[in-house]
Amino acid sequence: MHRRLRVILGKKSLVISTTCSEFCSYSKFDLNYADDLGCTHFHVACEYGWEDVVQKFLELGQDPNLLVQRTGNSPLYLALSHNKREVSRLLLKHGADPNVANKDGRTALHVLGENYWNSPNMEMIFELKKKLKPGQVDARDKLGNTPLHLAVPSHSTNAKLVVQALLQIGSNPNVANDEGLTPMHIICKRRCNDGLWELFWNISDDMKQPVSLDVRDKLGNTPLHYALKYKNLDMIELLLRNGADPNTVDEEGLTPLHIISKNDIFCYWARIFTNKEFHPLMQIDARDKLGRTPLQLAVANLLPNMSELWKRLSVYK
Incomplete structure (x- = not known):
């Protein structure tokens, strides 16, 4: 058996025959060589989209759900990972199980x-x-x-x-x-x-x-x-x-208004958060876990224009 080409399958490798035609010389299931990672010629044929080879293996009784031992990848997983649609359909036709999960x-x-x-x-x-x-x-x-x-x-x-x-x-x-x-x-x-x-x-x-x-x-x-x-x-x-x-808080007690008080895109925030449609229930004086209001954060972050936002919000309260 010729093993002249090394192919990479994720983190595993397997030295295999150079051409698809060499695969086709196999006539027995027990010639499905496996390396020390459990990757076989059948897996490689599925990954490379060699439909005729995959068909031959399946005709000889190959299990379409044979997993690569190291990764748990199925033949169907390998074929789909490399966009080999016809091989994927062939595997499904012969009983490949799409529910099988790999080790990840x-x-x-x-x-x-x-x-x-x-x-x-x-x-x-x-x-x-x-x-x-x-x-x-x-x-x-x-x-x-x-x-x-x-x-x-x-x-x-x-x-x-x-x-x-x-x-x-x-x-x-x-x-x-x-x-x-x-x-x-x-x-x-x-x-x-x-x-x-x-x-x-x-x-x-x-x-x-x-x-x-x-x-x-x-x-x-x-x-x-x-x-x-x-x-x-x-x-x-x-x-x-x-x-x-608009009033939900994260684990630090920060509301959306606290977050915008840390940013400099004032005009955009003002247009949204002063919109009468959005702000009626906004808690403009909510305090985070350090006791800071949005206005205090704005001052601390040197965003003086934020005071204008609070003026607009207070008009509608």
Whole structure:
């Protein structure tokens, strides 16, 4: 057997035959060589998209769910990770289980959620849904992230299409990861609004899974806190217009008004927070855990224009 090419599979490597044709010379299942990490020729064929080779292995009785021992990656996981769609479909046809998680807790759907740099694999998301067990749409990895968590950080058009598909197959927009972050928290950490918010909001509403806007993460931050901290200007107004609470406090006792008192984009904050539609219930004298009001923070941060904001707010109280 020729073993002239070293291929890298994550943190593992396997010396294999140079060409696909050399694989095709195998006629027995027990010639499926495995290295000391448990990575086999079958795994490599799946990763490289050698459909004929994969078909031959399966015909000879190869288990389509054989895991790489070191990582727990399944053949389906490897094929999807490298956007090998035909091999992925072939594996599913022969009984590959998309519910299997690797040692990082990631499933096939996590792969599709994260690999948004590839052409969007919308059809495969819907194909996997047919074989998912109840609740597996929101399967969590070891960090508590669902496939939806992995898809929302990107600004790419492909990622938006993946988010759309995940929501349409029933992904819960309110699941929190181990840090307490929901997909909406992550969206609000982005510095621009490229339409993902509207897509996220509208589809979730259509699927009768409305987005929770005041969920707090492990640090007490709501999506509005993050939109302010990351100066995501469009999101601030969108959140307030859709009912986000302007008085929620984080673990330091900071409200949104405390946060804007640390920033220098006064004109924008003033326009939003003095709007009669938003401010009636704002607690402009709320104190953080150190006893500081927003005004005191503004003075401490040398933002004299903030006094004008308080004047405008007091007019409407």
